[in-house]
Amino acid sequence: MAVVVVILDQLAKGVVLAWIGPGQPHQRWELAGSLLAFEYVENTGAAFGILAGRTWLLSMLALVVGLAFLFALRREMPFSGGLRLSIGLVIGGGIGNLIDRLRLGFVIDYIAVGVWPKFNVADSAITIGLILMAWTTLRDDTSQEKDS
Numbered sequence: 001m002a003v004v005v006v007i008l009d010q011l012a013k014g015v016v017l018a019w020i021g022p023g024q025p026h027q028r029w030e031l032a033g034s035l036l037a038f039e040y041v042e043n044t045g046a047a048f049g050i051l052a053g054r055t056w057l058l059s060m061l062a063l064v065v066g067l068a069f070l071f072a073l074r075r076e077m078p079f080s081g082g083l084r085l086s087i088g089l090v091i092g093g094g095i096g097n098l099i100d101r102l103r104l105g106f107v108i109d110y111i112a113v114g115v116w117p118k119f120n121v122a123d124s125a126i127t128i129g130l131i132l133m134a135w136t137t138l139r140d141d142t143s144q145e146k147d148s
Helices: 002-020 055-076 081-104 121-147
Strands: 028-032 036-043 107-113
Touching: 002 028, 002 036, 002 081, 002 107, 002 121, 055 081, 081 107, 081 121, 107 121
Parallel strands: none
Antiparallel strands: 028 036, 036 107
């Protein structure tokens, strides 16, 4: 799953650069007025603008978190398909954004919902992966309690 997320993320960002990126006549294309749009944004921070401009710190943090998730994936692999999927989504999203940080010094965001938030495929994969991970873990814990 991680490889699929990275490929989709990087392909989408390539299309965005060609379509509404720097040097293009427009950096925003509205789908539903100001409520939903594609907008080219160079994000130098993490989620919610945290640590803006600290590319190397964010890159190292992404590597450490990615390695921790890989370790967890190896450890939990035989137990839960939902957990494996969620970890794959988080790792793929992290790698997609890490590629941008290392290559460009920022992450390309392009989905704009109102004034905030602005995000990309990688961000979506991370968010969905973390939600799925929490749900799967809670579900698995609940079913284990019922069995005992």
